[in-house]
Amino acid sequence: xxxxxxxxxxxxxxxxxxxxxxxxxxxxxxxxxxxxxxxxxxxxxxxxxxxxxxxxxxxxxxxxxxxxxxxxxxxxxxxxxxxxxxxxxxxxxxxxxxxxxxxxxxxxxxxxxxxxxxxxxxxxxxxxxxxxxxxxxxxxxxxxxxxxxxxxxxxxxxxxxxxxxxxxxxxxxxxxxxxxxxxxxxxxxxxxxxxxxxxxxxxxxxxxxxxxxxxxxxxxxxxxxxxxxxxxxxxxxxxxxxxxxxxxxxxxxxxxxxxxxxxxxxxxxxxxxxxxxxxxxxxxxxxxxxxxxxxxxxxxxxxxxxxxxxxxxxxxxxxxxxxxxxxxxxxxxxxxxxxxxxxxxxxxxxxxxxxxxxxxxxxxxxxxxxxxxxxxxxxxxxxxxxxxxxxxxxxxxxxxxxxxxxxxxxxxxxxxxxxxxxxxx
Numbered sequence: 036x037x038x039x040x041x042x043x044x045x046x047x048x049x050x051x052x053x054x055x056x057x058x059x060x061x062x063x064x065x066x067x068x069x070x071x072x073x074x075x076x077x078x079x080x081x082x083x084x085x086x087x088x089x090x091x092x093x094x095x096x097x098x099x100x101x102x103x104x105x106x107x108x109x110x111x112x113x114x115x116x117x118x119x120x121x122x123x124x125x126x127x128x129x130x131x132x133x134x135x136x137x138x139x140x141x142x143x144x145x146x147x148x149x150x151x152x153x154x155x156x157x158x159x160x161x162x163x164x165x166x167x168x169x170x171x172x173x174x175x176x177x178x179x180x181x182x183x184x185x186x187x188x189x190x191x192x193x194x195x196x197x198x199x200x201x202x203x204x205x206x207x208x209x210x211x212x213x214x215x216x217x218x219x220x221x222x223x224x225x226x227x228x229x230x231x232x233x234x235x236x237x238x239x240x241x242x243x244x245x246x247x248x249x250x251x252x253x254x255x256x257x258x259x260x261x262x263x264x265x266x267x268x269x270x271x272x273x274x275x276x277x278x279x280x281x282x283x284x285x286x287x288x289x290x291x292x293x294x295x296x297x298x299x300x301x302x303x304x305x306x307x308x309x310x311x312x313x314x315x316x317x318x319x320x321x322x323x324x325x326x327x328x329x330x331x332x333x334x335x336x337x338x339x340x341x342x343x344x345x346x347x348x349x350x351x352x353x354x355x356x357x358x359x360x361x362x363x364x365x366x367x368x369x370x371x372x373x374x375x376x377x378x379x380x381x382x383x384x385x386x387x388x389x390x391x392x393x394x395x396x397x398x399x400x401x402x403x404x405x406x407x408x409x410x411x412x413x414x415x416x417x418x419x420x421x422x423x424x425x426x427x428x429x430x431x432x433x434x435x436x437x438x439x440x441x442x443x444x445x446x447x448x449x450x451x452x453x454x455x456x457x458x459x460x
Contacts, residue, residue: 037091042069045137047420049121049449050087059085064110064124066097074112076188099129104164104447105199107184117184117193120200120447127165131156131443134451138419138441146426146436152453154441157289165446168287169200173226176219200447202288205229208248212258219252226251228280230265231288249280256280262350267291269299269327277353278321279346287444291323294452297440298413299327301456302386305411311335313381315409317370317389317400318342322351324388324415329360338363339381341373370396374403388413395421398428405432412457422453435460 040053042065051065053073062073072092091112093100103123109115110124122130131154138152160168177183177192186193196215197206208229209215219225229248250258265276265284269292278284285291306312312333316325319340329338340363342348348367355363364381366373370391387409389396395418404412412429416422419441426436438456445451 036075037072038075038088039070039072039094042067042071045133045140047137047141047449055086061085061087062090063088063121064090066099066125066129068095069093069097069100070095097129099126099132100124101126101129104166107193107195108447111187116186116188118187119184121449123447127156127161127446130165130446133449134441134443137449138422138439138451138453141419141423142426142439145420145423146430148426148430148436150436150439152439152441154443154451155293156443156446157287157293159289160443160446166199167202167206168289168444168446169198170202170205170231170288171226171228171284171286172198172201172205173224174198176217176221176223176225178221179217180219180221181217182214182219182225201227202229202231204231204244204288205248208244208250208259212250214250223253224251226254226281228263228284230263230278233266233268251281254281265291267295267323269295270331272327272331274326275354275357276321276323276326277350277357279350282344282346282350283320285323285444290442290444290452293442293444294415294454295323295327297442297454298324298388298415299331301413301438301454302328302332302388302411305386305413305456305458306332309333309385312337312386313384314338315381315384315387315389315404315407316340317374317387317396318391319351319365320344320347320390322354324390325351325363325365326354326358326360328388329355329363330358336362337381339377339384340365341370342367343369371399371403374400374407377407383407384409386411386413388415390415391421393418393421395425397425401425401428402432405429405434410459411437414455414457416453416455417450419451419453422455426455426457429457433460434458 042051050061053060071090073088075088103109108120108123135154174182181194183192248259319342434457437458442452
């Protein structure tokens with residue numbers, strides 16, 4: 036079923052809101068103010084309180100609309116549908132507006148905080164047109180053994196001959212290893228992880244990759260090395276991290292630099308030159324924040340670090356040992372359960388840094404942080420809805436939102452990273 040609708044406002048998950056006979060319709064590949072023809076998802080006569088659909092024709096376009104920079108990720112009706120870039124029809128300035136408005140609306144609706152959220156674009160993204168930023172990609176081999184992505188709403192696998200969101204360094208690795216030629220077992224999972232090479236702050240040379248990359252098929256190393264080296268410059272000092280090729284790392288080539296520098300600036304401001312500090316780093320991964328926190332905040336810093344992934348914890352421990360950092364207590368386990376057994380000398384943090392998964396920290400962890408007496412909380416969020424829910428909990432526990440800033444480290448997608456500082460009122 037098709038219908039012509041006027042798009043009203045932004046919604047979540049890269050969609051916008053329209054109405055048909057009073058019923059809410061969430062529309063993909065639309066923009067506020069547009070008049071569009073949409074195809075409703077089947078079954079179109081279902082009796083839910085809302086429907087979903089996708090643009091098939093733009094009758095009146097927004098000024099923020101552009102031709103999809105990656106056609107395969109655009110609307111189904113225009114030959115797309117593979118996913119992975121749900122704002123591919125939006126100009127780069129329009130994407131910043133979309134994300135800033137969405138965060139502010141979620142913070143007001145769920146977090147009960149009225150705030151305007153500044154948002155920054157990563158260095159180099161404008162020049163690259165919002166493309167070539169992913170240092171990790173995953174695909175599945177189709178029936179012919181070619182890397183592919185599934186077309187939305189079907190079982191059809193679309194073979195790929197390139198990946199416009201991948202960094203130039205990753206594309207070099209893919210070409211050198213014949214990834215696009217295929218030859219994989221049908222159904223196998225293909226993952227490429229290629230750290231961004233940097234010679235100096237802000238510089239990169241994707242011709243100098245060496246063996247610092249990984250091609251994994253069904254989790255098994257096919258080329259490169261399993262333990263990758265990531266280098267991040269924080270406040271003028273370079274930190275080196277060993278990261279498992281199949282583990283988590285910030286996927287945008289500039290994200291580790293932008294986020295780590297911002298977090299360190301916030302924590303330094305909260306500590307205000309104190310000689311000693313007790314810090315918690317929760318959901319700490321391979322130690323992106325742990326290493327600079329342990330070395331750049333105070334003369335005497337004691338840290339408690341918690342991460343649920345065993346491979347990430349092992350990487351973090353290796354990274355700490357390489358710097359001779361012995362005063363960081365690193366635990367592997369569920370964050371909430373681990374916080375129930377914090378050693379006495381680490382039980383009362385000055386500042387807590389947390390970078391939870393998309394679902395957020397949830398109320399119990401927020402309460403545990405407050406009960407520990409933390410003066411300040413630095414919350415890094417990859418989902419603004421989860422951040423807003425946790426904001427309501429944190430402010431209800433006696434904190435106030437002191438600072439918030441967003442980073443568009445997922446161009447062409449609705450995802451956005453937000454860093455919020457909470458201070459005990």
